[in-house]
Amino acid sequence: MSQGRPNKAIQKLGIQHPIIQGPFGGGNSTERLAAAVSNLGGLGSYGAHQLPPEELGRVAQRIRALTDRPFALNLWVSDHDVGGDALSPEAFDRAYQLFEPYYRELGVEKPAMPERFHHRFEDQVEALLEARPPVFSFVFGVPSAAILAECRRRGILTSGAATTLAEAEALDAAGVDLIVATGFEAGGHRPSFLARAEDSLMGTMALTPLVADRVKAPVIAAGGLADGRGIRAVLTLGAQAAQLGTAFLVCEESGTTDAHRELLFSDRAKQTTLTRAFTGRLARGLRNRWTEEMAARQTAFAPYPIQSWFLSKLKPAAVQAGRTDLVSLWAGQAAPNLRHRTVPTLMEALIKELSAA
Template identity: 75%
Template sequence: MSESRGGRWSSGTEAVRRLGVRYPIVQGPFGGGLSTAKLAATVSNLGGLGSFGAHILSPDEIFQVTKDIRSLTPNPFAMNLWVSDHDPGGLELSPEEFERVWALFEPYYRELGVPKPERPQRYTYRFEEQVDALLEARPPVFSFVFGVPSATILAECRKRGIVTAGAATSIAEARALDDAGVDLIVATGFEAGGHRPSFLARAEDSLMGTLALTPLVADRVKAPVISAGGIGDGRGIKAVLTLGAQAAQLGTAFLACEESGASPAHRAALFSDQSEHTALTRAFTGRLARGLRNRWSDEVGRVAQLPPFPIQSWFASQLKPAAIQAGRTDLVSLWSGQIAPNLRHRTTPALMESLIRELES
């Protein structure tokens, strides 16, 4: 079970000690090009745990990014992968199936002036290849979502001194991670932006809030708990520490900072009235994720049967560069958690300074 609740965080928690950081602050990992080495290193240099979402990277890119972050900070940081890299039917499409899926997206490609893409040899990199590269790169922390790595992989992490952290959206998932010997468990409430990392039940059936999930998990596992979802300031961190978490993971607050890979238009949207309207949708990737509502989520979200992940994600991603260049935030994913209307800081140093000050008050 977790350490006793209500104690001062500054005395240190087991999670803080295992991570090797100064403060119980974890930057959430972002996929899709939204993570940057600069963001991760800045958070780590300021006493938190910076993270990099690497699930779209090739093995060579994983090795290089790990090297890049290490060159920018001497402190611990995390590399994040998706254990489950595809849903049923998501590895390949026949030429006929490709044409049927293309028909769904053709109007948006035509609107943006993007030519029809060639049918790819692969829609994603496989986890098995990526994790081999990660183990070779040996980041201080390996965080993961959508499942539990094999016992062999976890044993290799222990052998190499890599701390492991896995995401859970339910009591059952937290127990599965704990039984496997994962070092830290990230209890992820449905308020969080980005993907719902459920792996034992449908994401739609695993929508527990952070303030309920945190004590339920902390009371039932041996591993220290990191709480995620709807946390954007020191008050949120203190709240989850009181409920049994030993650290807090913040995503949207860091995504809004200029050091992230978010486009200027995405960051602007996070600070606008649009931030009051988020939705859980499979429209962007084929997996359930929370982002700001826009035309794409409304129109594509109404399609009865979307292609599985990562095929849906691949078709949407081919449009992203043109949409961003044209300033078309109505046709790209704008990941955001429900806490976005309370965002105040536009740089990582300003955010970290505020979080630390609130924690110490």
């Protein structure tokens, strides 16, 4: 499919194959992973939304030291939900009550309230512009016209995620270079921005042709894709490339834990769920104790990023103890079909399956 039949997405991105590695947050992205995908003719990505602005440039430098091919840095346009930008000390104490039993269980002290719960998108994107990655990919919204214009001036391609046709049309109207049509089968966060994520649950096979038929920008399909069959299917439906997340997350080059990888290769991968329990925003992962115990406590969730911040202070102790019951285990619905444990073997299989078609 990528041999002799170049399309606009491949041409714009300067890649060989219509394969995009989805960006991961929470330390799951690595420079090694992004570079490995790019070196093999796909587009590697690095999820940078949790990084302080001063670190973005260093990440870009480290990726460039490993590859001379195009890659993407990814940010979240919306850095907080309503009520998630600041708390009073009293509200902080109330929010902590949900987490207190688990902090005690793992022997973690109550954290001090920070000045901010997340880095400002405006500061991060300024640093990203300075770093000049070949591609700026983003979720949870549309950057301002000024930011998009500055990307064009600096030769940075832009790629935005849509979970509905309306979101895709908004991205297209803003002049975004590429649009990722992401179905609800995908692992990780549902990056909806025009309506509640729960009201924006379209599948990849329905969303892809709806978007491809109505926007000018090339479409990248994402969600529930794990092998060459899935890529061929979305190319047939009008996408010009496919973005795979969980298939790359399980590769040894990613930053996730070995315990997470083994669960993704086990029967547990058959049971995923959509939950706000980890971050305050809707996301798909494996069911575990946290998702089950929080199911009845949704009214106690703090808004993003406060919910995420409290759990991030618990995560190191949980990981050190080998506990997978209290950490996020992102996984897409196609996880039971995962077969490959390294980027080279995965990319070789995908390219072979595409070429055979």
